[in-house]
Amino acid sequence: MKLSFDHLKANNETYLSHLFFAGKISLTLMFRSVIFIVHAMFPIYSIPKKWNLEDTIRKLQKWHEYTIKRKNK
Numbered sequence: 001m002k003l004s005f006d007h008l009k010a011n012n013e014t015y016l017s018h019l020f021f022a023g024k025i026s027l028t029l030m031f032r033s034v035i036f037i038v039h040a041m042f043p044i045y046s047i048p049k050k051w052n053l054e055d056t057i058r059k060l061q062k063w064h065e066y067t068i069k070r071k072n073k
Contacts, residue, residue: 012073025063032056 008018032051039047049055 010071011067012070021063028059029056 005015008015011018013021035047035051039045047053
């Protein structure tokens with residue numbers, strides 16, 4: 001495996017900005033997945049609106065739009 005920072009250059013990112021952005025997405029999705037697993041095991045607990053599937057999709061779209069804007073700078 002060859003280490004290359006071409007991905008960072010292509011996306012107008014520094015190593016740290018990439019680390020924080022990708023890390024934020026990863027941690028957010030892990031947290032939300034735990035909520036969905038708890039709901040799957042205990043359906044009596046509803047998923048809060050703030051973390052439901054619709055809000056997750058909205059957040060992913062927002063992040064995707066950000067990546068497109070960042071690329072075009």
